[in-house]
Amino acid sequence: MNVLEVANLNKYFNEPVRNQVLRNVGFQVERGEFVAITGKSGCGKSTLLYLLSTMDTDFEGSITIDGEQMKGKTNRWLAAFRNRNIGFVFQFHYLLPEFTTLENVMLPARKLGEYPAGRTEQRAMQLLKLLDVDAHALKRAALLSGGQQQRVAIARALINDPLIIMGDEPTGNLDSANSATVFGLFKELATERKQTVLVVTHDEDFARRADRRIHMADGSIVDA
């Protein structure tokens, strides 16, 4: 069953001049697939990922996630959907600096409100341990190094067991050992928990070991 279906996706930016960034993009991803998106800088990978994550709603064409059409939904609906189904890791970590590491990871789960606080905390600690930042759980996020913060951001993306994990160069700031850990974690989530992983990467090694690679050039998919 396809978790993600994209058809005839076109994206334009109107500023500073009208410019088509995505051209007739279409592809499908099955549940549990580990997909790497590659391509030269500026070819539209981030733009595509933002559209798929439902944060950017300004597009032509169709995006269907888990059977739901994303076009025409309200902001509130999309926010709830994102909270439940999509774990997004930005290229830059984007943590909330005034909250502790643990609080940062727990926030999306508290918003989801599905589990009691104790259980959420346990789960967050578990993820922090997997990513080897559990020692900093009670420190304010701003006090961690860039690489540590990036791993906390990955833990945050995983806290609600999302249907799709999306990452925009999530290992860009990590050394090779930590990159390998993250790759292993994603791989495991895909095969064992049937969570779908969609990662933009420049790391050739990372891309090669994915189940499948989508290669883009100049706003179009050239090799899926």
Added chain:
Amino acid sequence: MKKRFTNIALSASIAATYMKAKLRQTLVATAGVAFGITVFIFMVSFIQGTNEYTQDVVFQQSPHLRLFNEVQIADQSLLDKCFPGVVNVVHHQKPKDILLNLKDANQVLEDLAGDPRVQAASGAITTQVFFRLGSSSFNGKLNGVNLEKEDQLFNLSGKIIEGSYEEVTVRTNSILMGVGLAKLLNVRTGDQVVVTTEKGGNFAVIVAGIFKTGLTDIDKQQCYASTKTVQKLLGAPASYLTEIKVKLLDKELAHEMSHELQARYHYQGSDWKKDNASLLEGDVLRKMIVYGVAGTILLVAGFGIFNILTMMIYEKMKEIAILKATGFSDSDVKGIFLTQALVIGAAGAVMGLAFGFLISYAVSKVPFNSDVMITLDHLPVSFKPVYYITGFTFGILTTALSGYLPSRKAAKMDPIAILRG
């Protein structure tokens, strides 16, 4: 439902973290609101206390409604009666020499005693007199009253500072004299004074007691005696009464009832609002000043909150976007900033009420002596709960309003425009 509650709790806990991080600004904003409310509570309590005190003093001496006769120029001259239908011109018409008594006054008093709206009604004779001291004479007003009823209406016996109230009720030709007038005439209880009536008769009366109402006008000019005594001085019959004073159970009915009674008995009449119009007018003005000043202060405090939240939203633009990216909705974000405004508002308001109360209480203990307000020994302060309720509501409303606009701005922000970098 439960979901909504956890969402609000979550917004509140995020708000708490932000406020802790910006503790100093939060405290300054809270202090601003507290200051506004404190000033409001203190000013209202003090000004209203003073108002109520003066009103109490005045209204205690003032009947709710009065019925009386006034010298009036006839609106139809005798010529008009003799030659109707012709234009008759009479220059500088003079009033007829009529008795100022109220016709059938005793019957009216009986009627009023049976009226369920009336608490007490008392007939009285008021007349201008002169008091002599050596070669000089002083103008005064002698009130012949039903002493028992007058006491019910105005608690006259409670204002006696020398002599006895009982004595004047039993002894004819005895009077109660205002403290100011007694000082002027240099008399004490038991002294004899000579009273000259308007018609020129001279009578010796005994000062049986001295009273003090706190109102200089009354204390310097007025005397009380039994109706019988005054009727005797004026050479008038026992039915002669010039004024009926009425105290009602509900004083707000006075105006309406005064008209009703005037129409029924063909008397002139007045009510307490009419008699004290300038006092009541001043009351309204003072209230307007209080609310104006407090409103301005709260507006400034509200602007402080508006500024802090707006600044914080600009600083936290990226974080708001992150919250939205991880699934927080527009209304969650709005909730975070609105909560901050409301917490500042509520904390400020409660502190303001407490400080306002403390300052008012302290001021109410300040000794104060005044020649005008003789019965006053401390500064008058009013402690009505309604000021505190108004202050709290006022504070919450201003802060909610000043938090609403910035929070809406935060809610509207498009996360991706910021995170795209």
